Every structure is written in C-alpha cells, then in structure tokens.
Amino acid sequence: MAKFSSGNRIPLKNGTAVVKNKLGEGGQGNVYLAEMNGCEYALKWYHTNSLKNPAKFYDNLINNIEQGSPSPVFIWPKDVTEIIDGEFGYIMDLIPSEYKCFSDFLLTREKFPSVRSVVNAALNITNGFRELHRRGFSYQDLNDGNFFIEPQSGAVLICDTDNVAPYGESLGIAGKARYMAPEVVRNLKAPDVMTDRFSLAVILFRLLFLDHPLEGKRTLCPCLTEELEQKFYGKIPLFIYDKQENSNRPVRGVHCNVIKLWDLFPGFIREKFSCVFSQECLHGQKPRPSDNEWQIAFTRLRDCIVKCPCGGDTFVDLNEDVSFCINCEGKIPRPPVLISKKYAAALFPGNNIYRCHIDVDSDDYLHKVGEVIRSRNRPDVWGLRNTSGYDWKVTLKDGTESILQNGRVQIIAVAKSIDFGGCVGLIAM
Amino acid sequence: MANIYDDVVEVARRTMVLFFVVDTSGSMEGSKIGTLNQAIEDVIPEISEISQSNADAQIKIAVLAFSNSAKWITPKPVPAEDFSWDYLNASGLTAFGDACSCLNEKLSRNAFMSEITGSFAPAIFLLSDGEPTDEYIDCLDDLWKNNWFRKAIKVAVAIGEDANKEVLADFTGDPDAVLTAHNPEVLRKMIRFLSVTSSQIGSKSSSVGKANPDAAPSKQDDFIEQVQIASNSGDFAEDEVLW
Numbered sequence A: 001m002a003k004f005s006s007g008n009r010i011p012l013k014n015g016t017a018v019v020k021n022k023l024g025e026g027g028q029g030n031v032y033l034a035e036m037n038g039c040e041y042a043l044k045w046y047h048t049n050s051l052k053n054p055a056k057f058y059d060n061l062i063n064n065i066e067q068g069s070p071s072p073v074f075i076w077p078k079d080v081t082e083i084i085d086g087e088f089g090y091i092m093d094l095i096p097s098e099y100k101c102f103s104d105f106l107l108t109r110e111k112f113p114s115v116r117s118v119v120n121a122a123l124n125i126t127n128g129f130r131e132l133h134r135r136g137f138s139y140q141d142l143n144d145g146n147f148f149i150e151p152q153s154g155a156v157l158i159c160d161t162d163n164v165a166p167y168g169e170s171l172g173i174a175g176k177a178r179y180m181a182p183e184v185v186r187n188l189k190a191p192d193v194m195t196d197r198f199s200l201a202v203i204l205f206r207l208l209f210l211d212h213p214l215e216g217k218r219t220l221c222p223c224l225t226e227e228l229e230q231k232f233y234g235k236i237p238l239f240i241y242d243k244q245e246n247s248n249r250p251v252r253g254v255h256c257n258v259i260k261l262w263d264l265f266p267g268f269i270r271e272k273f274s275c276v277f278s279q280e281c282l283h284g285q286k287p288r289p290s291d292n293e294w295q296i297a298f299t300r301l302r303d304c305i306v307k308c309p310c311g312g313d314t315f316v317d318l319n320e321d322v323s324f325c326i327n328c329e330g331k332i333p334r335p336p337v338l339i340s341k342k343y344a345a346a347l348f349p350g351n352n353i354y355r356c357h358i359d360v361d362s363d364d365y366l367h368k369v370g371e372v373i374r375s376r377n378r379p380d381v382w383g384l385r386n387t388s389g390y391d392w393k394v395t396l397k398d399g400t401e402s403i404l405q406n407g408r409v410q411i412i413a414v415a416k417s418i419d420f421g422g423c424v425g426l427i428a429m
Numbered sequence B: 001m002a003n004i005y006d007d008v009v010e011v012a013r014r015t016m017v018l019f020f021v022v023d024t025s026g027s028m029e030g031s032k033i034g035t036l037n038q039a040i041e042d043v044i045p046e047i048s049e050i051s052q053s054n055a056d057a058q059i060k061i062a063v064l065a066f067s068n069s070a071k072w073i074t075p076k077p078v079p080a081e082d083f084s085w086d087y088l089n090a091s092g093l094t095a096f097g098d099a100c101s102c103l104n105e106k107l108s109r110n111a112f113m114s115e116i117t118g119s120f121a122p123a124i125f126l127l128s129d130g131e132p133t134d135e136y137i138d139c140l141d142d143l144w145k146n147n148w149f150r151k152a153i154k155v156a157v158a159i160g161e162d163a164n165k166e167v168l169a170d171f172t173g174d175p176d177a178v179l180t181a182h183n184p185e186v187l188r189k190m191i192r193f194l195s196v197t198s199s200q201i202g203s204k205s206s207s208v209g210k211a212n213p214d215a216a217p218s219k220q221d222d223f224i225e226q227v228q229i230a231s232n233s234g235d236f237a238e239d240e241v242l243w
C-alpha cells in the first residue's frame, strides 16, 4: 500500500490535498491529516486488497458524495482521490476534540453530566438514522467505535460513512457480532435498514444503560468463542429483561449499571426496548420499531424532563400527580402540561417547546418555538414565551381570548388553550 | 449536583491474554534477541492503547521464555497498561516441549484463565530460531487437546533459516500462520504487525457477515487474511538476508 509522508500531494476529483502526517491505521487502511485550500481534513487511504470489490466501493463513494450527506451528524465523504496505482481514498472533515468516542462513555473515561444530555444524544443519533434511511441508504456497520458525542449538549457525529450504501447494495462489510442483528450474525441476510434498526436499538440501550441488552447471566462464560457469540447474538439471543424468560437477567457485581439505571427510566421507554428485543423482533417475526417511533419516544422522554430542587434533571410522569426525583428521591408535583395531538410537554421553567408540539404534521424536535420562564419577581409564576416568529391565539380559563405576539409571555396558570394556527394545544394543570 | 450517571462504572469487559512464547536458547544471542526485546518493548504502548479504548475486552500480557527449560516471566497475565518488558537473555538449549507443557498447564480456568467476567480465546505468538532439543511431540499433542489452545489465535515467526518451520506449523496448526524473518528490520515489522493485529482481532467481538449460514466466523481466519494482505502489499519484503 502507498504510504504518504508530509508534503505529498494527492490529486482529488476536485482539487489537491497535501498530506501533513499520519493519524492512524486500521485493517481497512490508513488515515492522514491533510490540507486543502487552507483547511484541515482527514484523508482515508485504503488497502484495496482489504476491500471485496474496490471498483464498486469507489463508485459507491462517488455516489454518496453526489447524493450529499443526509444530516449534519454524518462525517460524510467530501471528495474522492484519483486512483493511483489501483489505490484510492477520500477526504472528510476532522472530528473536533470535544466530541468523545462512544466507547469512552462505556469505559467511563467520559460521563454524561445529566439525563438531558443523554436524551439529546439519543435523539440526535435516532434522527441521523431516520434521515439516512429516508434518503435510501443503510449504514450497515454500526458499533461503539463509529460515533462521537459531545457530553454536555449531546451533539453527535457519526463517522465511517464510507460503508454507507443504498438499500440492497452490499459492500461486503462485516460488522461486529455484538452490534449486528441476529440474522446478520447467522449470515442469513446482508445488512439493510431492518438490521440497522437492531444495531440502533443496541446503541440506544447502551447509551442509556451502558451494559449490553443481550448479556446477562446466561452469557457469562469462561471463554466466549466465535461459536458462543454465534449462539448468544445469532441463534438464541435473549433480552436481559425478557418478559417471558428470566434466565438471562443482569448479574449483580457484573452488570451493575443496567441494574441501577433500568428502573429509573419511564415505563414507555423500557417498553420500547422490551419490544425491540422481544423474541418476535429478535427473530424477525415482527418488524422492529422504526427510526421515527424511536424519535417520537425520545422526544416524549425529553418532554418529561424537569429540574429537581436538588439540582439534578429528572423525569416526571405526566399522568401522575406526584413523581419522585431519580437523583434524590424527593417529591416532585406534576408541572402544567401542554397537550397536543401526539405529544405532552412539561411546562417547567428552563424547558422549551418545539415545532413538533405546535404542528401536527411535524416531528421536528430541534426547531424551538417557545420557552418556559420563571417570573423574576415572583418565582412561583411561570410563563410561556412565544419565540415562533408569529402570533398565537390564547384562550384563558375565564373564556376570554387574546393574541400572544412573537416575543411576548403568557402566564401559564391562567391559560386554558393555545391556538398555534391550525393546531390547538391544551394546558392541563 | 446529583446525576444518575455520576457513579456508573466501566462496563464489564472480557479479557484477552496475549502470550509471547519466546525461544531464548543460545543461538538467539546477539541481534536476534536484541531486536526481539526492543520490538516487543516498542509495541507494548500500542497494545495498551488498544486495550484501554476497547469496550469489548481488556488485553493482558503473559510471557513464557524457553531455553534449557521453560519459565514464566509473568507469574500471571498482566494488564497491558501495567506491563513492562524485561529484556530477555539468550543461552542454553531449546526446550520447546517444556514450553508446550507450561502453556498447557496455565491455559486453564484454574490458572491464567480465571476472569469472573470471562475471556475471549487468547492470542499466542511464538518466536523461535531453532530446532527443539527435547522430546516435544507428546507435549505438543497434549497442548492441542486443550480447548483454550485450540480456540486461540496462533502465529509463529521463524527467525532465520535454521528455524524448524514444520514444528512451528505444527504449533500454529497452519503453515500460513508461520512467517520467516531474515533480518532485524523485518523481524521488528512482523513483531509489531502480528502483536497489534492479533490483539485487535482477539480482543474484539468477532466479525460476522462473511461465512455460510449459521457457520461461526473464525478469528484465526480473519487474522490470516490480514497477514496475507500485509504480505501481499510487500510490508515484509526482505532485501537483505542476515540470518
């Protein structure tokens, strides 16, 4: 394989990259730091004999570049190199140092400062995959090594997108047993959207609970051979909290995190995992929850986060009068709730409402349209500020109607409902 | 400020032991053992980094040296990040049979393989430049009955033309898993490449999607594939025959 040193000029389809130094090497090839038009990029250069079909791989890269990145979370190929002596590579953005590899969170080299950051990360990952799949791609090889998270905000970057291919195209990329769908582990099927959904569920599970959803009492064994991996992740996988079968429960002293964290999350989230890892879904007798279902579930989860007086973020059950803080076990009375068709958002100071809360046709969880604030003089008075850019129509409890202009605040306690323009949200106290 | 993620603990990882089984007989004296010592010492930080950033398994290192008899340099496997390489001296005979027996004894749940969170099969890296001087055949046969050994990634480097490559192939079970180094430069490259690659493959969940339906993948096959890619790319090309 060609080895580059500082100053080597690599011709690209649209320009030239100048190699600065080597950043790393792996089974598939080497990664270099390179410069182009005064900006720094990563240059990945392949061992072409590590690729099953280099010509197809090259064409796929070009196709992906032409299609463009489905979402800003992907570190997408920017340009391919020309083919030099049968070898090639591509350039992509560098990962900023504040983003930490997901395996660092599993190894607790990095920790999330709050459940809010974790839930944001879950939303960002899920949305990235939703957009990827909507554009007709599948990712194929999702594992703990290929995505990066900024711990505070939960912002996400997903790399290794050179393996991304249109549905039905297989680049012959082999994934890791621990993250691949049982039918892929058993070599019954090439990776596709449905198997991506399994990998996504494993990642989301580990993001929340750290431990692995299929590793419990039954998988503890002196030597995990390839045959046993084939069994535990392929032929007879069993969810650690399977509803019918309890022989693979997490083991005290080994799977400590999930034992501690599982019950702290609301039932509807646990239910989603129980569903995706049920025997029916594991064995493909029932479709796995879609990316959109996960995105809605995590939007709902974010909707019920409030700040406890202890300073920690916690979940409130919007159907119960009182919830208990997951950090200090203190009582938290239910805050006012904005109820729209699909969502119910806690109107708690510091929380925001988003496009998805005021528009029935939208699942946009990023575009902020309002914020809940606390009166500076009277902290027990909470208000909802309209930041949507247009006027809302508010109906008060006494029946009077008024217009809430963009930028203005409505005292929540006296409001009954808000007409966001075609979609009405009820305020429940 | 309280937060439920404050006291999460590192996920339970399996362990993968990388064994260096090193011939320290008299014929290794000089540039052979010198190069070997330095090359292994140099690759340890890289192995340590693979271990520390790996959520599947941590890597431990065990060293067995054999000359007049075999001797464990590490009384038990040592985590890669705590391991430092003691330079080995070369003198005496080539008690390869004794090395097989020692390995067989420790490849057991009651010895080196006693991790509560379990292990992956080990990676075993044999380096030798000669011919066994003891009755090794029965010992090697017994070793092959050990399941840990059978499942291990096995690789050997023959140092120089005098090494008995057939014996090394009997050890690895595969002539493709025996490489020959004829000079220090290539020995250094091989030690680095084989240690890193066997650690990477051995310490990760196995790669799937390549075999026949319901057939388990083989880490040894994946390993050999990587070795062949490197060989075919000319990574171990030798322009000088010194040994």
Ligand SMILES: [Zn+2]
Pocket (backbone or CB within 6 Å): A308, A309, A310, A311, A312, A314, A325, A326, A327, A328, A329, A330
């Ligand atoms: Zn609290």
